[in-house]
Amino acid sequence: MSTRAGPPRVRLVQFEVKPGRPWANAERIRQAVARAKDDGVRLVIVPELAIPGYLIGDEWERSAFLRDCEAAGESVVQASEGLTVIFGNVAVDWSRRNEDGRVRKYNACFVAHDRRLIAPEGAPYPFVVKTLLPNYREFDENRHFHDARRLASELQWPLDRLLRPVTVDGLRLGCLLCEDAWDADYPVSPLSILAAHGVDLFVNISASPFTVDKNDKRNRIFAEHVRRAGRPMVYCNHTGTQDNGKTVFTFDGSSCLYDSQGNRFTAGPPFEEAEMTFEIPPATGAAPPRADSLDTIATLDAALVYGTRKFMERLGVRRVVVGVSGGIDSAVVAALYSRILPPDDLLLVNMPSRHNSPTTRNLARELAANLDALYTVASIEDGIALTDTQVHGLTLARTSGKRSRLMLTAFMRENVQARDRSSRLLAALAAAFGGVFTCNGNKSELTVGYATLYGDLGGYFANIADLWKTEVYALARHMNATVFGRPVIPVGSLTVTPSAELSPEQCVDEGKGDPILYPYHDTVFRAWVEWWNRATPEELLVWYAEGTLEKRLGYEGRVSDLFPTPAAFIADTERWWNAYQGMGVAKRIQAPPVLAVKRRAFGFDHREAQLGARYTRRYEELRAPSCASR
């Protein structure tokens, strides 16, 4: 297989690609290449788009940036003396156009050997062009990149003439870019085409954002690929965070080798930079495959801490203020930040009004003591009173018109409180503290807009906003049990009734609180937001009528215990569906960036318009017998 003696040593370099910083990334790669030379490695592999970064918005449309990427890539080629470097970069063909009329760009895999680029056999370009471009969820690669299928069509070539191995140092490499190996739903399989041409090693360079359970799926798919092809494959992915503005994604690395039997060889934990060296072909059975050891909640915990820390680093955030209510959400957020920041850089603030119980005030203080964070109490009573004085009873008149008086209702006063906390107090405190303040909202609240704009929906970052309330509880228990080894998050915060405490109707000491019923509504909201086939009230009502709703939703209680009549069930479903599709959308548009850890985080992975709540005709027909009118 190799022209030299001994099996080639291959090194995967998973690193924190800095989005939009081609020279910093190129420098990082050149350092890895220099180390590889010292270590006698023959083949160095770095991830997809490792020079420009992956999630960079429309930066691809600036020619100056593209030229910078080309030059930075060339500096890596020049560093490849005496070995081979495989790296991802944007490839620009300045003589052609994309279908949007802009300059032709490919998401490309470059193979540099001895300071020269090695082209695939018979290829029109000295690089491998990505064939399958994902255009779903957070991905929009078609927006900026041309692909190998359209290129082949343009050249009037069959695709299998374009997709050929790259032979370097005697090794026939089947180069794939991320989605190229996730081919189940495409009419073509780049991997199968390459395999038919004869490949010694498949190389998949990726920029694959982390979501819970995604690695398991990849391992199944990739292991089946290598078993079918009878050839090993390496997988090399980013670490770090990258974002689409509204949605912040972590990259867990998890780079690995699959031998031709489908065994997986990996090294180091996820979410860390790492370099891994293998011999090709790998000695099967020589090292036992390493199993992923973390369960789901521990993985979520790791992703949340990592994603928050890296996002803070990118923004230059060094001090953080968390408004703590005594409830579970703010406690979990504060606990997460306590694992990132020195105690003198974390300020917890309790901002009571008359509606906040001693119970929760004490829980907030207890949390701060447990975390040994800075702590202060700042009342909002004077702020509320001032706004009340200025607004309630204000008389309005115009030159030619009748007079009217403004009135603040109890509901309006709830929102006044929330805004007073965040926009008046927390924002000023954060500025004076030299930092930022957090948004502590969870996914259940964000789904139905159960939060106040410029109030508890404010903040620089919403790092638990991709967790359902039930997951927030699970995370709190996990942190106490496993991370802290003691109840740092007060047990009272886990047991108190969830409540915004904005009115006497939300008094936790009387067991009163939020209108969202946990865990039932979490299972409903998940069906609307996260399911692959996203449910609507139509499906819910069908299942309710069938008596299969609990099973379908995975709800362990009985729906009839929550809603005694069909009319009550329908009223509840419509209340929250209206909220999800109504004010929920308006609020999400102005919400802070969300840390994505699962499928369908709000933002770029859950696109939506302000359409108001919609019901299908079938739903209207089904509900008619149960409700006289809506």
Add this chain to the structure above:
Amino acid sequence: MSTRAGPPRVRLVQFEVKPGRPWANAERIRQAVARAKDDGVRLVIVPELAIPGYLIGDEWERSAFLRDCEAAGESVVQASEGLTVIFGNVAVDWSRRNEDGRVRKYNACFVAHDRRLIAPEGAPYPFVVKTLLPNYREFDENRHFHDARRLASELQWPLDRLLRPVTVDGLRLGCLLCEDAWDADYPVSPLSILAAHGVDLFVNISASPFTVDKNDKRNRIFAEHVRRAGRPMVYCNHTGTQDNGKTVFTFDGSSCLYDSQGNRFTAGPPFEEAEMTFEIPPATGAAPPRADSLDTIATLDAALVYGTRKFMERLGVRRVVVGVSGGIDSAVVAALYSRILPPDDLLLVNMPSRHNSPTTRNLARELAANLDALYTVASIEDGIALTDTQVHGLTLARTSGKRSRLMLTAFMRENVQARDRSSRLLAALAAAFGGVFTCNGNKSELTVGYATLYGDLGGYFANIADLWKTEVYALARHMNATVFGRPVIPVGSLTVTPSAELSPEQCVDEGKGDPILYPYHDTVFRAWVEWWNRATPEELLVWYAEGTLEKRLGYEGRVSDLFPTPAAFIADTERWWNAYQGMGVAKRIQAPPVLAVKRRAFGFDHREAQLGARYTRRYEELRAPSCASR
């Protein structure tokens, strides 16, 4: 051409498609069909995706919605007795999959005749599949729809076997969906393929969002198409507004007929529902082509009023509060709303602090009197003082740590003022008034984040945020001269120094104000944001060195009058570029929805990540001689 006597009468129905409301749209179409029957019309044409709407986020992923669209479409087919109806709808092939693994969906054109669908000649489906899917700017059709090119490839057909005319009533129709006729940058031309098969009439059904100057471009392209093909074409587009969440687009209709010489026949003003009836072939020269009569600023004005009114209707907004400072932005916003709302539903609020001059306070009052709107003055002095008392000098300590005191700087106090106005006062006033409050920011401010989060950046809608400051002035002059016929927007607001009036350093009576230099910075920001080839500091510095900067930017002054030295020019460029790519991004993520009227409105048409400011290596090399260090 026709099997019946006389030329067929064709009616275009441009209407306000309700996004996400298939039954409402189908009902609207059936009413138009009923009228057409009465009028002896043989062919009724409605726009692309007229059943589901066009901008509906990821609603396409809900099977219940797709089934609803199918059923609503079928109701239109059943209404086609005795005539032909051409309409756009989503077409679902439940037996196939898209490349994302979801059910196969096409953006399709249906031709219904006598209660049956007429397929293109030899077609695999009884509808026309869109061939060219736009995936740039606000468009992401590949995300949800399969296209005719991929379908042909899957069927192993040449594309020209799939793209065939639909023959109905003796007329050979070349059906195109929007982008299919904007083919300049694609390797295939659906229109040319259809023309080669023999077509009597091209029918382009569209969902084409309005932007200034787009109609001129379409008229050039489409007129050239019809002249080359020697056949007439009708164009039918939506009216109304639709949004991508962050970005709200208007649809101006502007449906028309191009005869085979390229003359354009139109009817009615833009931004109105209309039905237009033509004979095919049109009697050339019988009616003079109607010219678009509006100039750019009048068109912008029409789009802003229309877009705002329609967006309010969709959200159910009936009362509006505008914070008025006496400056030009809030005056223009108030004037726009005064043209939509009865005076008793428009409340203007002036919220002075000690820094607000009598000059601007008087201008605010004068504006309210001119508009005869409701008006009140609410000071923020007490709010600022309260926050100051609670934050400034606050001592922080933790169990084991040193004590520190929080201090509010002058800059922090500026933001305290802005947040006190919007989040404390305006939000409460709007709630008590039974309405919403507006964001009055313009595109210049939004570009560089010259606004306070939860302060002047708050609001339900930012309807002038796609206008540069110079365009805001032009709009004010236009409204005074043409709409009102008198200086409703006070002349003082046009002449006063633009200023946030948040500190003594921004005293308008001393001619001091905002750091943005109008109109120079508008021309710079336009080059960064709106240009087709988007400029960066690298290009600016090259042009500065060449002495061509003014000409390139279209700036009529001299840059050397603003910046005496290269170092000063560089410092200014970097200040604003850092702001645009730094805090500007963070602020835009949480900004209200923007009304798009031009290319590259912020939001979905200007995708960006939080990357911090980036400079190319070439820029660093160019600037080095001028500046010792940054």
